[in-house]
Amino acid sequence: MGGTDPDLPDGVHLTAVDDLFAWGKEHSLFYLLFATACCGIELMQTGGPRYDVDRLGMIPRATPRQADLMIIAGTITHKMASRVRTLWEQMTEPRWVVSMGACANSGGPFSKASYSVLNGVDKVIPVDVYIPGCPPRPEALIDGVMVLRERVRRYRTLGLRDRDPQVIAGADDDFGTHPGKA
Amino acid sequence: MSGERMILNMGPHHPATHGVLRLEVETDGEVVAAVRPDIGYLHRSIEKIGERVEWAQFVPYTDRVDYVCAMNANHAYVLAVEALLAHDPATRLAIPRRAEAIRVLVAELNRISSHLIAVGAMAMDIGAYTPFLHAIAQREAVNDLFERLCGQRLTYNYMTVGGVAFDLHAGAEEQIAAFLGELEREMVRFNRLVTANAIFRERCAGVAVVGAAEAVAWGLSGPNLRGSGVAMDLRRDAPYGIYGELDVQVPVGEAYAGARGRVGDCYDRYVVRLLEILESVRLIRAVLGLLPPPAAKADDPVGGFQADATKALRAPPAGEVRVRTEAPRGEMAYILVSTGGRQPWRVRVRTGSFTACAMLGHLLPGVFLADVVAIIGSLDIVLPEVDR
Numbered sequence: 001m002g003g004t005d006p007d008l009p010d011g012v013h014l015t016a017v018d019d020l021f022a023w024g025k026e027h028s029l030f031y032l033l034f035a036t037a038c039c040g041i042e043l044m045q046t047g048g049p050r051y052d053v054d055r056l057g058m059i060p061r062a063t064p065r066q067a068d069l070m071i072i073a074g075t076i077t078h079k080m081a082s083r084v085r086t087l088w089e090q091m092t093e094p095r096w097v098v099s100m101g102a103c104a105n106s107g108g109p110f111s112k113a114s115y116s117v118l119n120g121v122d123k124v125i126p127v128d129v130y131i132p133g134c135p136p137r138p139e140a141l142i143d144g145v146m147v148l149r150e151r152v153r154r155y156r157t158l159g160l161r162d163r164d165p166q167v168i169a170g171a172d173d174d175f176g177t178h179p180g181k182a
Numbered sequence: 183m184s185g186e187r188m189i190l191n192m193g194p195h196h197p198a199t200h201g202v203l204r205l206e207v208e209t210d211g212e213v214v215a216a217v218r219p220d221i222g223y224l225h226r227s228i229e230k231i232g233e234r235v236e237w238a239q240f241v242p243y244t245d246r247v248d249y250v251c252a253m254n255a256n257h258a259y260v261l262a263v264e265a266l267l268a269h270d271p272a273t274r275l276a277i278p279r280r281a282e283a284i285r286v287l288v289a290e291l292n293r294i295s296s297h298l299i300a301v302g303a304m305a306m307d308i309g310a311y312t313p314f315l316h317a318i319a320q321r322e323a324v325n326d327l328f329e330r331l332c333g334q335r336l337t338y339n340y341m342t343v344g345g346v347a348f349d350l351h352a353g354a355e356e357q358i359a360a361f362l363g364e365l366e367r368e369m370v371r372f373n374r375l376v377t378a379n380a381i382f383r384e385r386c387a388g389v390a391v392v393g394a395a396e397a398v399a400w401g402l403s404g405p406n407l408r409g410s411g412v413a414m415d416l417r418r419d420a421p422y423g424i425y426g427e428l429d430v431q432v433p434v435g436e437a438y439a440g441a442r443g444r445v446g447d448c449y450d451r452y453v454v455r456l457l458e459i460l461e462s463v464r465l466i467r468a469v470l471g472l473l474p475p476p477a478a479k480a481d482d483p484v485g486g487f488q489a490d491a492t493k494a495l496r497a498p499p500a501g502e503v504r505v506r507t508e509a510p511r512g513e514m515a516y517i518l519v520s521t522g523g524r525q526p527w528r529v530r531v532r533t534g535s536f537t538a539c540a541m542l543g544h545l546l547p548g549v550f551l552a553d554v555v556a557i558i559g560s561l562d563i564v565l566p567e568v569d570r
Contacts, residue, residue, distance in 0.1 A: 038249035048318035
């Protein structure tokens with residue numbers, strides 16, 4: 001957040017409204033409890049006492065309408081794909097998506113071999129951060145969230161009010177692109 | 183009293199359906215009138231993949247058939263392949279005794295961590311979040327152990343056809359013994375917190391009673407069957423590996439909830455899982471007692487950890503095998519058909535969750551809507567087992 005002017009009285013900060021909003025968002029990323037497969041167990045462990053993502057302000061929400069962040073933890077099948085899209089559409093903007101693990105990134109071990117698995121969740125929703133691993137360790141998930149937080153910090157609430165945040169946020173850095181994907 | 187019926191869609195995104203089960207619930211007020219389970223949201227065509235990869239390459243996929251107990255899934259598959267290879271004396275493998283013991287050791291450890299998730303998640307479904315955190319904390323200790331053992335926390339790919347991928351790491355036995363002691367103390371705390379809790383007991387007592395004959399007729403297996411009072415456990419009744427040498431005790435449901443409890447209710451299924459955790463602790467101690475010391479050669483018949491299966495897997499005998507094992511969620515059976523090629527001709531997986539899921543449509547009508555999640559939790563359905 002912005003700096004403090006020494007001439008101002010105690011407790012008074014001068015900052016941009018966008019910075020204040022971004023600061024608030026960054027420290028309270030409520031995530032949708034959405035686990036489809038193996039990565040879901042690691043997501044649960046990440047919420048457990050050892051890794052304790054509560055300390056980062058991350059609290060699981062059961063409904064997409066209360067969530068800022070969707071962690072795609074596991075394989076998305078063709079049958080599931082439209083439901084993922086619906087859930088993402090139900091989230092209020094600004095919303096972010098973390099793709100956790102090989103299956104959500106690209107289909108993973110099922111990408112070529114399976115007839116029923118979607119080859120990457122980015123086929124149906126835009127993804128901000130990809131985390132490799134099968135499944136990723138909780139540390140890797142937390143690292144991915146820290147990367148996402150940098151992006152959240154740069155999010156301009158007022159400046160981007162009329163435009164789709166996902167499209168624009170993807171244009172100024174390379175987090176949103178995936179090698180081999182058009 | 184009967185009013186207008188309402189259709190309620192539960193899932194596929196619902197925190198209490200343990201994954202991506204969808205239930206189409208028809209409600210009559212607060213009471214469930216009919217339920218149609220809709221599965222297939224996690225159908226990853228694992229059985230079909232089995233026909234396209236080589237025998238040994240399928241082991242990582244068995245991890246993903248049931249990721250909550252990947253070791254047990256590994257175990258079932260490698261036993262099936264070894265049974266197939268034993269059809270022909272030329273390809274028969276001499277599995278080292280130490281490898282057999284290590285397999286049972288890790289399978290029982292994974293059973294503990296799987297049951298911890300089951301009882302923790304059931305308490306969470308009923309509305310208490312803290313027990314789940316206690317269970318997860320203990321599970322971390324098992325994950326640490328497996329990570330030292332094979333480098334993975336969840337999908338281990340540890341067992342191979344012919345043995346296990348790595349021998350036990352230095353200090354593993356002390357690490358396991360220390361964990362078992364801590365687990366026993368934690369289970370006492372857990373029982374005080376959850377099992378003896380009056381609200382939890384009242385929520386589970388007498389709910390969704392499955393009689394012994396009914397459980398057998400619907401093909402339930404594992405803790406769900408034993409919760410109904412049927413003492414059936416493949417580790418004791420059709421032993422594989424070194425289970426034949428161990429004295430496996432089989433806890434069954436005995437209306438543990440007291441006055442309102444009945445044999446085969448949700449509480450019985452829950453208590454049977456807790457008792458099985460303690461039984462696994464006992465079995466692991468017994469296995470540690472008869473574990474042969476490591477040998478210099480990996481394929482030593484006693485102290486080795488892996489017989490070389492490379493040549494045998496290039497040209498396995500043709501034929502069909504059926505191998506049943508006792509996984510934490512009931513019977514896990516592999517049916518393999520070989521035509522003598524490098525790949526299976528057919529891989530069929532039979533799991534306990536599938537039959538338990540099939541029973542939902544029969545079990546849920548007539549219960550209160552709030553009990554639906556308790557019943558799903560008590561059956562411990564894991565969806566990759568159902569959908570595969």
